[in-house]
Amino acid sequence: MTIHLTGTAILLLSAVSYSYILIKNENKKLAQTEDICAMILYIKNNIEAFMTPIGDIIQSFSDYSDGFSDYMEAARKHGLLYASEHASLITGKESRRILNEFSRKIGCGYKDEEIRLCQYCHTQMTELLKKERDEFAKKTKMYKTLPIMSAVSIVLMLS
Amino acid sequence: MTRLLFHDIGGLYGILASHEHPKKVLFSVLNEKEHAYKYNNKHSIKDIKMNRYEERVLKLLPKELAEASVKAAGLNGGFINEIRLRLNKPLVVTINDDNVNGWVKCTREHMEYTVKALCANSMYSHFNTIREGYIDAGGGIRAGICGQAVAEQGKISAVKDITSVSIRIPRRVIGSADPIYDMIREMDYRANVLIYSKPGMGKTTLLRELAVKLSSGPYAKRTAIVDTRSELSCGMEDAFMADVLSGYPRSLGIETAVRTLSPQYVICDEIMTSEDADAILTAVGSGVSLCASIHADSYDALVRQPIVKKLNDYGAFNVFVGLIPVKDREKRYALEITKAKGADL
Secondary structure, eight states: OHHHHHHHHHHHHHHHHHHHHHHHHHHHHHHHHHHHHHHHHHHHHHHHHHOOOHHHHHHHOOOOOGGGHHHHHHHHHHOHHHHHHHSOOOOOHHHHHHHHHHHHHTTSSOHHHHHHHHHHHHHHHHHHHHHHHHHHHHHHHHHHHHHHHHHHHHHHHHO | OEEEEEEEETTTEEEEEOSSOOEEEEOOTTOOHHHHTTTTTOOSGGGOOOOHHHHHHHHTSOHHHHHHHHHHHHHHOSOEEEEEEETTSEEEEEETTEEEEEEEEOOHHHHHHHHHHHTTTOGGGGHHHHHTTEEEEETTEEEEEEEEEEEETTEEEEEEEEEEEEEEOOOOOTTTTHHHHHHHHHTTTOOOEEEEESTTSSHHHHHHHHHHHHTSSTTOOOEEEEETTSOSSTTOTTOTTEEEEETOOHHHHHHHHHHHTOOSEEEESOOOSHHHHHHHHHHHHTTOEEEEEEEOSSHHHHHHSHHHHHHHHTTOOSEEEEEEEOOOSSOSEEEEEEEOTTOOO
16 A cells, blocks of 8 residues: 555656656746847847947847856857857747847848848747747646646556 | 168168268168068968968958968968958969969858958948948958949948958068158157058058057157058057047048147058048148158159149148069068158258
């Protein structure tokens, strides 16, 4: 009986931990998308108002989550393109594609073109962010219930 | 007018050859011999050492072009003066005034990479200078560019599809301005000097050295440097009395310096317009001495220029220094000094 209870407890605990990790990952992913969005907007505002060179803008951008610090470090050292190609990000394929496109094109045009590029990428990222937020709400619900339900079913089947 | 010709013998001693008063003077004008062959017989890229400006420029080029430039410098011996990229044409490296083929074709990707690197990945922040045909890459490095101009109401509003990039590498030739500086001192700092030569001879380098001499050392003068294209004031760590007006239009820079900095000397590069001439006349009229440079391949061609005629009418400059090309591998030019009537030498 004790063994049964212990096994059940372990199974449920694992399920809860797994749920927690999944939700945390999703949270990080969402935060990274938000950071990309904020970075693009910050770049746009700095170009529009001060025509600051990209390098200086990147150096001064500080409002981002911990999960984005790898990317920012690489961007500060080697530039945006290098960072978007090499830094570890867990964002989805679509946001990665937008980021790559943005990094490749930014700095190649004059002020108006750059602002338009930023606006375009920011709009795309905002739409993506909205989609990801909706998905996050659904996924969180699922991640909270599914592993625990699975664990409970296994316990019932084995008992 | 008294015309004097400095001629270099072995790079260290020269003869001040005047029809009336020949005498020997010590100068080290074209003393590039110690540098000139430093890359000779160095065929491995690893063995070739570049000066700090060359290194900085090479970092702005795609790897392939940088390697080709280093090879050209190594095989031909000498400083890289210029690196030229032309779309779909081979890279050309100018070394000691010789144009050397780099044997690498410049592609659209090479051009885009280089322009982006020159602009520090921010072409928009170089918009104004690109319209004027150059990119200031900082630290005295300047690249002349040309491509497809977008004109609006007769004015260039942008340059697209850049097809040529000519990167000029600044350098210090320490001692090159000594004879001119000595002359200025002999004239009790009342010499207004106009340096002339054809493009690419070293006017800016000479002017830079003169600026350093004037604004450093025990007899340092308050020197205002009007650096329109941010290439004159590089490597001036010793010039503790120099005020640099970087990026100012020339005439405005001269006027601002005279009005606000109370300089004893004003230095400016490549005067061209009548506005520049007016600003120079104002400065000279205010009692400020001035050193400037201008494009002209001989003294006769110089005095025929309308701007110089105007300046000469008011006696703005009293010393004219020409950089006359010399066909010698060790030196690029001899100094031809012409003094206006009444000025003591």
